[in-house]
Structures are given as C-alpha cells and as structure tokens.
Amino acid sequence: MPTFSSDEIARLASLARIDLTPDELTRFAVELEVIAHAVERVSELATDDVPATSHPIPLTNVWRLDVPGAVVDRDEVLAQAPAAEDGRFAVPQILGEE
C-alpha cells in the first residue's frame, strides 16, 4: 500500500475530472490513507483458488425482441441541457486549438 500524498490525490482527481481545492487535497490524503489501510485486508482472504464474483445473481443471455418502442422526447431532453442549439447539445470546445 503506497502512502497517499497530495500529489497522488491530485493525479487521481485529474483522472476522475474533479477540481479539488488545496484544502481538499490535504484532507483527502489523510482520510484516504486510513480508509485504504482498512480495506487492504481483502487481499489476505483472496487466495488464487477463489473465483471472483462480479454480480450477485448471474442471469445469462437476457434478450428481448428488437422492436421499435417509445423513446424520450428530444425537446424535453434538450430543455434540461445546460446549453443546446439546433436540436443538439451545445458543449464547450472539445478538441485543441485547431
């Protein structure tokens, strides 16, 4: 278990696209250290012969007929967008300067 530094928190926050204040960086480093230490013990029980469970009640081959049905109304959806124009979401610049 690595020690959580403010730099490590900043790296994770950047991966998760969350701006953190300097105070949050410091506080989370301390708190996550404690939490990470507490959850570390899972590796003691997880031996190689134990399979992983990703879902509590596995259902396989869940199909339904591919028929056209009602969909949400476009105007109702766009009315909730922070910005929209010409029947589409309007978003800030996605690519670089070019």
Place this chain on the structure above:
Amino acid sequence: MTDSTSSPTGSLTRRSAADLAALLRAGEVSAVEVATAHLDRIADVDPAVHAFLHVDGEDTLAQARAVDARRAAGEDLPELAGVPIAVKDVVVTRGTPTTAGSRILEGWLPPYDATLVTRLREAGLPMLGKTNMDEFAMGSSTEHSGYGPTRNPWDLDRIPGGSGGGSAAALAAFEAPLAIGTDTGGSIRQPAAVTGTVGVKPTYGSVSRYGLVALASSLDQAGPCTRTVLDAALLHEVIGGHDPLDSTSLPEPAVGYADAARQGLSGDLTGVRIGVVRELGGSGDAQGYQREVSAAFERSVAALTAAGAEVVEVSCPSFEAALAAYYLILPAEASSNLAKFDGMRFGLRVEPAEGPVTAERVMAATRGAGFGSEVKRRIILGTYALSAGYYDAYYGSAQKVRTLIQRDFTAAFEAADVLVSPTAPTTAFRLGEKLSDPLAMYLNDVATIPANLAGVPGISVPNGLDDAGLPIGLQILAPARADARLYRVGAAAETLLARSEGPVLDRIPEVAR
C-alpha cells in the same frame, strides 16, 4: 395537542397503509381526504424534520382526485389505490425535480419515469413528494445531502440514518404511510432501524433498477419503507416483478408476500429454523454493539424461540471482510456510474475561474463545484482501486471476498431458513458526531452490507427502545428469491414485540416545533 393528528382527518396519518386501503375501498374516506391529511401534516412538521426535498400538493391532489373518479366510476382498483407515497429522490420522476441529494442535479426535470414509479402510478398511489438522502446515496446519516440534513423525529438532534433518512423520517413523523427507498449497503434497513419503522431490501433484481440514479449497479436495490410488515409486503407486490428495461431484473413475478405477512401475524413460527449469525452481533462478536442493542436482540431471539422457531447458531467467518470488500466495490462502481455527471447534457455546468474553457476543464470545474466531500472521496478511492497496478490487489480481491461471502450464506441457509442479527450496531447518533471520521460512519453498515454483496433479501423490523428511548432494529435475512420468508418471520416478530410492549411508534414523542 394542537397538531393535525388530533383533528378528525388528521388521525388518518396514524393509520397503516392496509387500514387506509380498507377505508378507501369501503368508501369511508376519499383519496383526496387521505392526501390532504398527509399534506397538512407535512406542512406542519416538515420544517422541523426536513424529510422532503420536494412537495407539490397540487400534483398530489390531482392524482388523488383521479383515483376517486376511477373508484366512483365503479372501476376495480388495485389494493393500495389512493394511499399516498413518498419517493426517495434517487428515483427519477418525469417532470418532477430529481436531485439524488446532489447540487449537481439541482433543478433537473427528468424526461422519463423509473419503472417503479410507473407501477406506482398505474396502481393509483398519489405521490406526496421526493425525500431527502445522502448525496447519491453515499452515507449512513443523511448529513451528506447537498440540501441539509434530515432530523430523526424521535430526537431532532439525532440522525435519521442514511442514505434514505428522508423516507424513514417521513414515516416516523406520520408525514407518509408508505415510502420508497434504495439499499446499496443498508440504506433502507439502517434508517428503518433508527426510526422505529420497517424497511425491506428485496432480493437483487426483484425490483427494477430502471430509472434509479445508479450508485453501485451490482449492489443497488429499491424496496419498501413502511410502518408495518404487511404494508411492506403489499408495496413490494406493487413495485416488484420482471421489467424488460433492466437486464438484471428477475424473471419471476412478485407475489405471495402479503399472504406470507398475514400468516406471520399469527405469531406462530412452528417449524421455522432461525440462524443467529455469530459474526453479526451474535455470541462471537458483541463487541462494537451498544449494550441495549445486544440485549434487545437476545430478547427477540428468546421470543422467536417461544413462538415455536428452532434457533441455531451459524458462523459466517468471511463477513469480517465484508465491510472492506464493500468499500472497494462500491467506490469502484460509483466512480464509473458518476462519470455521466459532467455538465454536458443535464444538470449543473460550471466554467473554470480562469484559463481556457474546454470541455475537459468545464467537466472538472463542474464536478468540483457540484459534488460534496463524501462523493469526491469515494470517486477518488474508486478511481484508485480501478487504476493500473492496483486493480487486481483491490477490486479483484474484493470480488473474491464476495464469492466467500456468498459461500458463507449458502452454508448458513442449509442450517437455517432465515438469519437474524441486529440491523445496526447502535441506535441513532447525534448530528455531526461521525461527520469528521468517514471510517466510523462506514462501520454503521457492518451488519447490513453482507446481504448486498450476496444479493440476498433483508428486512429491518422495530425491536424496542434503548435506555434513551431511541429505536432499535432487528434484521432478518433470507436466501435469494425467498423474500416471502422475510414477511412471514418479520410479521411474527412484529406481533410478538407488540404483545410484550406495544407498537414501538406508539411511544414516539410529538415532533417539537
């Protein structure tokens, strides 16, 4: 008393949903009268309790009028038609604000209804409003709501549990006879325990997740919050059953629960094998459990035995690691599920204070401003648990622990038909008491989490009061798809307790205003 409970229609707020349904069916009251009594009660006490984030009385009354009109026209209506309900704000409701307790969704009007909401509408249950919760259901106290905490009607200085504290408090304060909750690690059962109400986490897949704001998709399950076990069974039958819009929805119908509850109300448990889990407050692990919680649990086991049940002790050694596995799996799934809150298509959008306004920087500024501390903490922990180099050690190991927990349940359910434990290790703590120590807050869920990891159903029923007069909960767990057993044994436990000390909620003090 000057409150609405003493007025003629005000007494309606004290009735169970089953009683209200009978009165409505007999034509003794109208759906409008029932809705009005509850709206009046909300107006009266909710400024002090803050169970609701959104109430639209006109909309509620319009729904109630529609039910009355259908009944007047001679239509044969579903059993709970006209009984109003409160819905946790994590469930999307078309055209009605849905925030999941987060500022990032403030003002959002969903363009569709969750499947369970569609079913409530079809069954004629007027919606009273949306209830408060910890932001995105992350918490055990409702203090992590972006809109201020809910207070426990038993003592306004204490927490109502979480994440569904609003739904539980609304029931205990007689603001609603029925409510919807969601339970990812105990968010229905623990609030029920600390408010003296009933909460059910059904088998995973029993109630559709379509239209829930997802926290951890492999753990989330919606269910009934009520004041009686029979009411929970009736509500489960309304909202449960297969939904083609949720690929994890179980194929079988949700039937037989009310019958099971009615069977249990006799208080006879002859032939039922009840397992006391050593590691959940049983004889091997009373440490960390409040003295009165353990004593009440022992009393209820003795009462169940006297009612004819055969009590056995079972051991589930891997439950000790359940909390650790949960706090890896949940943040991992949440960090992925919450990626959609990016300020692009709905909800809050915040531009960076300085520098270029690119989509990526707007996302980070929006999420930094819109998410509260607990949400940020868990997203970062989840991002860490899923990141290269740590995935196997953390997320992978946690999933293996999940297998071990399932195996423990399988073995335990060979020896017993249901398992019992205290729902929560303590009664309601004070507001602010555990806010500065996230790990201490997490420990509240120690007894409820194993059920979510294994997908099995669980119920919390009232189990008396502690020395300070605060409610204690009894948890009953059943094998997957055997939810009916919860209702039978839960109703029996409720009956036995009522025989010895009367219904717990009869002793709640009037809400101070």
